[in-house]
Amino acid sequence: MNLKELATQLGLSPTTVSRALNGYPEVNEATRERVMAAAKRSNYRPNTRAIRLATGRALAVGHVIPIATRHEIVNPIFADFIAGAGETYSRNGYDMLLSVVADETEETTYRELKLRGAVDGVIVHSPRREDPRIALLNDIGLPFVVHGRASGSALPYNWVDVNNRRAFHRATEFLLDLGHLRIALINGLEYMDFALRRRSGYVDALAARGIAADARLMTSDQMTEVAGFQAAQAMLATADPPTAFLVASMISAMGVRRAIEAAGLVMGRDVSVIIHDDDLSYLKNGDAVPIFTATRSSVREAGRLVAEMLLDVIATAPTAPTHRLLEAELIIGQSTGPAPGRG
Amino acid sequence: MNLKELATQLGLSPTTVSRALNGYPEVNEATRERVMAAAKRSNYRPNTRAIRLATGRALAVGHVIPIATRHEIVNPIFADFIAGAGETYSRNGYDMLLSVVADETEETTYRELKLRGAVDGVIVHSPRREDPRIALLNDIGLPFVVHGRASGSALPYNWVDVNNRRAFHRATEFLLDLGHLRIALINGLEYMDFALRRRSGYVDALAARGIAADARLMTSDQMTEVAGFQAAQAMLATADPPTAFLVASMISAMGVRRAIEAAGLVMGRDVSVIIHDDDLSYLKNGDAVPIFTATRSSVREAGRLVAEMLLDVIATAPTAPTHRLLEAELIIGQSTGPAPGRG
DNA sequence: GAATCATCTCAAACCGCTTTGGATGCTTCA
DNA sequence: TGAAGCATCCAAAGCGGTTTGAGATGATTC
Numbered sequence: 213m214n215l216k217e218l219a220t221q222l223g224l225s226p227t228t229v230s231r232a233l234n235g236y237p238e239v240n241e242a243t244r245e246r247v248m249a250a251a252k253r254s255n256y257r258p259n260t261r262a263i264r265l266a267t268g269r270a271l272a273v274g275h276v277i278p279i280a281t282r283h284e285i286v287n288p289i290f291a292d293f294i295a296g297a298g299e300t301y302s303r304n305g306y307d308m309l310l311s312v313v314a315d316e317t318e319e320t321t322y323r324e325l326k327l328r329g330a331v332d333g334v335i336v337h338s339p340r341r342e343d344p345r346i347a348l349l350n351d352i353g354l355p356f357v358v359h360g361r362a363s364g365s366a367l368p369y370n371w372v373d374v375n376n377r378r379a380f381h382r383a384t385e386f387l388l389d390l391g392h393l394r395i396a397l398i399n400g401l402e403y404m405d406f407a408l409r410r411r412s413g414y415v416d417a418l419a420a421r422g423i424a425a426d427a428r429l430m431t432s433d434q435m436t437e438v439a440g441f442q443a444a445q446a447m448l449a450t451a452d453p454p455t456a457f458l459v460a461s462m463i464s465a466m467g468v469r470r471a472i473e474a475a476g477l478v479m480g481r482d483v484s485v486i487i488h489d490d491d492l493s494y495l496k497n498g499d500a501v502p503i504f505t506a507t508r509s510s511v512r513e514a515g516r517l518v519a520e521m522l523l524d525v526i527a528t529a530p531t532a533p534t535h536r537l538l539e540a541e542l543i544i545g546q547s548t549g550p551a552p553g554r555g
Numbered sequence: 556m557n558l559k560e561l562a563t564q565l566g567l568s569p570t571t572v573s574r575a576l577n578g579y580p581e582v583n584e585a586t587r588e589r590v591m592a593a594a595k596r597s598n599y600r601p602n603t604r605a606i607r608l609a610t611g612r613a614l615a616v617g618h619v620i621p622i623a624t625r626h627e628i629v630n631p632i633f634a635d636f637i638a639g640a641g642e643t644y645s646r647n648g649y650d651m652l653l654s655v656v657a658d659e660t661e662e663t664t665y666r667e668l669k670l671r672g673a674v675d676g677v678i679v680h681s682p683r684r685e686d687p688r689i690a691l692l693n694d695i696g697l698p699f700v701v702h703g704r705a706s707g708s709a710l711p712y713n714w715v716d717v718n719n720r721r722a723f724h725r726a727t728e729f730l731l732d733l734g735h736l737r738i739a740l741i742n743g744l745e746y747m748d749f750a751l752r753r754r755s756g757y758v759d760a761l762a763a764r765g766i767a768a769d770a771r772l773m774t775s776d777q778m779t780e781v782a783g784f785q786a787a788q789a790m791l792a793t794a795d796p797p798t799a800f801l802v803a804s805m806i807s808a809m810g811v812r813r814a815i816e817a818a819g820l821v822m823g824r825d826v827s828v829i830i831h832d833d834d835l836s837y838l839k840n841g842d843a844v845p846i847f848t849a850t851r852s853s854v855r856e857a858g859r860l861v862a863e864m865l866l867d868v869i870a871t872a873p874t875a876p877t878h879r880l881l882e883a884e885l886i887i888g889q890s891t892g893p894a895p896g897r898g
Numbered sequence: 899g900a901a902t903c904a905t906c907t908c909a910a911a912c913c914g915c916t917t918t919g920g921a922t923g924c925t926t927c928a
Numbered sequence: 929t930g931a932a933g934c935a936t937c938c939a940a941a942g943c944g945g946t947t948t949g950a951g952a953t954g955a956t957t958c
Contacts, residue, residue: 255670257667257670257671258671259608259671259672260671260672260673261604261607261608261611261613261672262608264604264607264608265602265604265605265607265608268604270604272652277638277641279638284836285836285837286634286635286637286638286836286837287634287837288631288634288835288837288838290634291629291630291631291633291634292629294629294653294655295620295622295629295655297655298620298653298654298655298656299655301655302654302655302656307652307654307673308652308653308654308655309615309650309651309652309653310637310641310651310652310653311641311645311650311651312637312638312640312641312642312644312645312651313641313645324600327598327600328600328601328602328603329602329603329604330603330650435837436837436838436839437838437839437846438839438841438842463837463838466809469813470812470846473816492631493627493628493629494628494629494630494631494778494779494806495631495779495780495806496779496780496781498781499781503780503813
């Protein structure tokens with residue numbers, strides 16, 4: 213069932229039927245209702261391919277997911293982020309196009325998406341410091357919103373980000389208030405922008421209390437259970453071990469907890485831990501009482517917001533860039549307590 | 556730059572240029588090379604929208620991700636599965652279309668995808684027993700491949716699945732061989748087909764040694780850390796606690812481990828644990844020596860295979876359905892040991 | 899009663915590609 | 929020598945919508 217059939221069946225021209233269905237004013241209300249009814253009755257759905265060609269719009273948004281070829285890790289927050297964004301697209305009649313590509317072919321992927329006219333805009337994931345994608349997308353003229361920020365970028369751009377700096381600043385202060393003096397940072401990879409900001413929040417909070425950051429208490433690695441375990445184990449084995457850990461993710465923290473327990477210590481009593489909790493649906497931080505004290509910000513909600521911003525950018529093509537800074541909440545769980553000897 | 560421009564620029568008709576680029580035989584080799592060169596020079600990419608309309612093919616595959624409205628959990632294996640499938644699509648010039656929908660609107664989503672002509676086929680995720688989607692997709696004539704199986708389905712269908720039954724049968728036998736008699740099953744939700752098969756493997760292996768399954772040692776729930784913790788904690792608190800756990804996922808198992816340690820026991824010594832390991836990129840089961848003894852099967856590889864099968868089905872429209880059964884390997888880690896008192 | 903106008907509808911062009919059904923010129927073979 | 933065959937190329941008709949520009953109709957105004 214296509215427009216033409218529907219039109220002849222109604223004794224109308226395709227033009228009128230099209231206009232009736234798309235809410236144009238120059239069609240009689242009675243006619244419109246007749247058309248609407250017939251469309252519903254015969255279960256008519258306009259062919260997306262035809263609409264796209266005719267209007268020149270893709271009615272689709274691209275998410276390019278680069279997979280680092282060195283360490284083939286998909287970001288664990290990805291599923292929830294996509295779920296959030298997907299809701300927004302569904303509600304607005306947009307399709308979500310996913311491209312999973314090796315990171316060295318990422319640039320050509322964006323260019324092709326544009327040349328082929330496959331999408332109206334894209335979401336930029338996991339921005340790095342001075343991320344080259346910002347200049348690239350500006351250059352090829354593809355609307356985009358960044359999930360996160362890219363410090364040092366010369367050009368303005370749209371973004372939605374968590375205030376990672378403040379979150380880790382607050383978390384560090386919280387540990388300092390509990391009397392911890394040797395606080396370790398188990399950070400994500402520090403070419404990632406969010407990791408840089410978190411470190412700066414941590415370092416600054418220490419500095420504000422006159423404590424110099426100790427390089428031996430800072431690691432930066434993939435946010436996996438194993439990496440968290442190894443980093444924490446190594447630190448706990450030193451002569452002057454940390455009494456608290458600031459950990460970049462729930463998954464890393466599971467490794468940290470394993471190391472703490474392997475060392476015969478008790479988390480929350482001997483060693484405190486604060487994590488950043490992305491509020492992943494499949495990895496909740498406990499229920500009534502959180503397992504980990506955490507800075508929390510829902511990545512799914514971020515997905516929704518990023519998608520909404522992009523659709524808005526596509527629709528209105530604003531000249532000035534839009535920003536949205538989300539604050540993480542600090543929630544108290546069972547993994548923190550006073551520094552040993554201060555109880 | 557479109558076909559017509561390129562054609563006039565070359566002094567050829569659009570027909571010839573199209574044929575030259577698409578490898579049709581009725582064009583002079585010299586002409587073809589000239590066209591190819593010009594296309595590359597002017598960075599020509601055919602407009603996907605136009606190709607789609609002209610050929611009637613969507614050149615896209617749909618993944619419909621239902622989000623259960625009761626418990627809004629995205630499947631943690633999803634990211635890796637998508638990554639695997641995405642690689643296949645990229646290699647073959649297909650787009651991947653993701654629809655995140657509330658599960659009660661799943662049926663209409665499939666219907667719309669078909670009516671709108673948005674995809675050439677779909678992947679069915681997380682099949683349940685007698686999954687209605689199989690009849691539905693047959694009915695609306697949308698090619699599909701199921702990741703998993705749907706026991707009790709009257710109709711034949713294409714699938715790629717892990718031999719869950721055998722995996723859990725072997726794992727149970729392995730624990731029995733170690734002298735464990737009270738083996739608990741922390742299963743996924745048992746309206747999911749994979750969970751049913753796992754339980755049947757477990758129950759049958761026990762029965763083969765003359766052990767009747769004990770309902771108090773079997774739970775079926777969402778595969779989250781918290782659910783794993785609660786289930787294990789409750790069982791360990793009984794008068795006749797299990798000495799071993801068979802756990803459906805890495806994430807559940809982290810909760811089980813937490814419960815074991817909270818009970819003052821040591822995993823691998825006092826209590827054994829075997830998990831099913833989907834080999835998620837962001838949640839590796841240790842490195843050289845696995846943390847958990849596990850039945851392992853890469854879900855990313857499964858994603859690749861499912862996607863390949865679907866593209867094949869789309870291309871060749873075979874009459875008989877295709878199947879692919881993957882065997883999980885049993886890998887020995889640090890979480891299993893002889894039953895206490897049998898050391 | 900003619901001119902004006904608003905309202906409703908339609909024919910046809912267009913989006914950018916594929917594909918059918920020739921057309922053309924050249925070679926081959928009886 | 930003429931018909932058949934072959935290698936190349938092209939014009940034009942789709943694909944299924946949207947959109948422009950114009951026509952028909954009936955009501956309103958003067």
